[in-house]
Amino acid sequence: MVGITDITSIKALTIAWQKFSRGKKSRKDVTAYQRNLQANLMKLHHVLQNGSYTHHPYERFTIFDPKQRQIHKATVTDRIVHQAIVSAIEPLFEKRFIYDSYSCRVDKGTHAGVLRLQSFLRKASRNNTQKVYVLKCDIRKYFASIDHEILLDLIAQRVQDETILELVRAILLSQGRETGRGIPLGNITSQLFANVYLHEFDWFMKHTLQVKYYIRYCDDFVIVSTDKEYLENLIEPIQVFLQSALGLDLHPHKVTIRPWYQGIDFLGTIIKPQAMILRTKTNKRLLTRVDDNNLSSYLGMCGHVNGYRLSNTLKNIAWVRDNQKY
Numbered sequence: 001m002v003g004i005t006d007i008t009s010i011k012a013l014t015i016a017w018q019k020f021s022r023g024k025k026s027r028k029d030v031t032a033y034q035r036n037l038q039a040n041l042m043k044l045h046h047v048l049q050n051g052s053y054t055h056h057p058y059e060r061f062t063i064f065d066p067k068q069r070q071i072h073k074a075t076v077t078d079r080i081v082h083q084a085i086v087s088a089i090e091p092l093f094e095k096r097f098i099y100d101s102y103s104c105r106v107d108k109g110t111h112a113g114v115l116r117l118q119s120f121l122r123k124a125s126r127n128n129t130q131k132v133y134v135l136k137c138d139i140r141k142y143f144a145s146i147d148h149e150i151l152l153d154l155i156a157q158r159v160q161d162e163t164i165l166e167l168v169r170a171i172l173l174s175q176g177r178e179t180g181r182g183i184p185l186g187n188i189t190s191q192l193f194a195n196v197y198l199h200e201f202d203w204f205m206k207h208t209l210q211v212k213y214y215i216r217y218c219d220d221f222v223i224v225s226t227d228k229e230y231l232e233n234l235i236e237p238i239q240v241f242l243q244s245a246l247g248l249d250l251h252p253h254k255v256t257i258r259p260w261y262q263g264i265d266f267l268g269t270i271i272k273p274q275a276m277i278l279r280t281k282t283n284k285r286l287l288t289r290v291d292d293n294n295l296s297s298y299l300g301m302c303g304h305v306n307g308y309r310l311s312n313t314l315k316n317i318a319w320v321r322d323n324q325k326y
Contacts, residue, residue, distance in 0.1 A: 006088050007048070007084050007085065007088050007161075007163070007164055007167070008045060008048040008049045008163070009045070010041060010042065010045050012084055012087075012088075013041050013044055013045055013048075013080060013084060014041060015084075015087065016080045016081075016083040016084035016087060017037070017041065017080050017083075019083050019087065020076075020079050020080055020082075020083040020188075021034070029075070029076050030076055032076075033076040033077075040077070041080075044077055044080065044081070048081070048163075048167075051163075051166075053081070053167065053170065054170065055074075055078055055170045055171060055173070055174040056074065056075045056077065056078055057174075058072035058073060058074055058174070058175070058184060058186075059072075059073040059074075060072055060073070061073065069185055070185065071184075071185050071186045072175060072184035072185060072186045072187065073186055074174075074184075074186070074187060078174075079187075079188070081167060081171075082171065082187050082188050082189045083188055085164060085167055085168065085171075085189055086188050086189055086191075086192050088164065089155070089158070089159050089164065089192075090192055092158045092159065093158060093192065093195070093196050093199070096158075096199065097195060097199055097202070098199070098202045098203070098206055100116060100202075100214060100215045100216065101195060101198075101199070101202055101216050101217075102116070102215065102216070102217045103191070103194070103195065103216070103217045103218040104191035104192070104194075104195065104218075105195070110217065110267040110268065110269075111304050113215055113217045113266070113267055114266060114267050114269045114271065114276070114304070116215055117134075117215055117222060117224070117264065117266055117271060118271050118276065120213040120215070120224045121134070121224055121260050121264070121271065121273075123213070124213055124224045124225065124226055125226070125260060125273075128260070128273045130226050131226065131259060131260075131261075132224060132225070132226050132259070132260045133224070133225060133226070133227075133228045133231055133257055133258065133259050133260070134222050134223070134224050134231075134257070134258055134259075134260065134264045135222065135223040135225075135231040135234060135235070135255075135256070135257050136220070136221075136222045136254075136255070136256050136257075136258070136264070136265070136266065137220070137221055137222075137235075137238065137250050137251075137254065137255050138219060138220050138250070138251040138254035138255075139198075139219035139220075139242065139248050139249070139250060139251065140248070140249045140250060140251040140252070142194070142218070142219035142248065143182065143183055143184075143185055143190065143194065143219075144176075144181065144182045145181055145182070145247065145248055145249070146181060146182060146183050146193070146194070146197055147180065147181055147246070147247045148169075148172045148173070148176065148180045148181065149180065150197070150246060150247065151172065151183075151193055151196065151197050152165070152168060152169060152172065154196055154197065154199075154200065155168055155193075155196060168189075171187070171189055181247075194218060194219075197246065198216065198218075198219070198246075200245060200246060201216075201241065201242065201245075201246065202214075202216060204241050204245070205221075205223075205238075209234065209237060209238075211223055211234070213225065217266075217267055220266070220267070222264070222266055228257060231257050232257065235250075235255060238250065260272070260273055261273060265279060268282045269304075269305060275305075275306045276304075276305040276306055277305050277306055277307070278301065278302070278305055278307060278310070282301075283310060286298050286301070286310070286314060287313065287314070287317060290314045290317050290318050290321070291318055291321050291322065292318050292321070292322040295314060295315065295318040298314050299311050299314065299315075302314070
């Protein structure tokens with residue numbers, strides 16, 4: 001059981017601050033909070049212990065990466081609370097998650113997910129000696145559709161501490177109070193909550209439908225099989241479960257079945273039998289944005305695929321743009 005002192009103590013809040021602020025201390029709001037760090041943490045400690053904590057409004061802004069998304073930025077105080085909650089309860093859920101869930105988990109991520117799909121394709125096709133297909137699905141407006149009561153119930157099944165549950169409820173009500181749905185993009189808690197919510201679906205896929213080659217990254221998931229009809233017949237039970245158990249829907253225009261030889265678009269990478277390349281839109285975005293500051297990161301992306309030519313092009317463009325500054 002997670003106890004109240006685990007999350008409201010000065011020690012726990014200090015650790016949460018250290019984790020949250022790592023790599024962010026040059027930002028204005030974080031710098032301002034740090035100037036009176038001990039006093040701010042003591043004040044937070046008191047309001048958490050006496051039950052008077054309330055979540056502050058978000059700062060909202062829009063990003064285009066590549067599609068338009070609205071991000072909700074919480075105050076530093078709230079983000080420390082978010083981090084403290086995640087640090088306390090994530091281990092309870094992490095040990096239950098299936099191996100092939102790759103979003104926002106240690107030693108997982110997009111590159112690991114792509115490599116895992118590539119290995120599934122090779123195994124199912126017996127090293128490309130059999131025709132193999134991939135069912136690829138996307139959940140429609142996933143973060144905006146998460147039901148607060150369902151999520152809270154799933155968390156309460158593993159966390160019995162009422163103080164933590166009240167804090168979780170406060171975070172949920174900070175977005176979508178009127179509808180009882182939705183968690184904000186931008187919170188570290190949302191990353192964990194998203195995995196907790198769809199773990200029920202992962203369990204259904206692996207243990208009820210007994211799907212062998214299944215990978216999920218947030219609201220995108222893929223299934224590999226040599227039997228196209230088998231994949232077609234999975235779509236209805238998947239949709240029924242998502243609607244009945246979680247109040248979710250598949251995106252009607254993002255359910256596809258493709259043979260491997262045509263290329264499988266997953267997590268920004270096109271996986272083909274003989275090569276892996278970056279998605280065309282990703283290529284264009286890199287070429288448009290590359291400069292001396294992000295070049296090493298972009299070259300790292302190219303290193304995970306067959307990107308030798310793209311790497312050289314990015315180096316040349318970054319060199320030209322850097323010299324144009326002077």
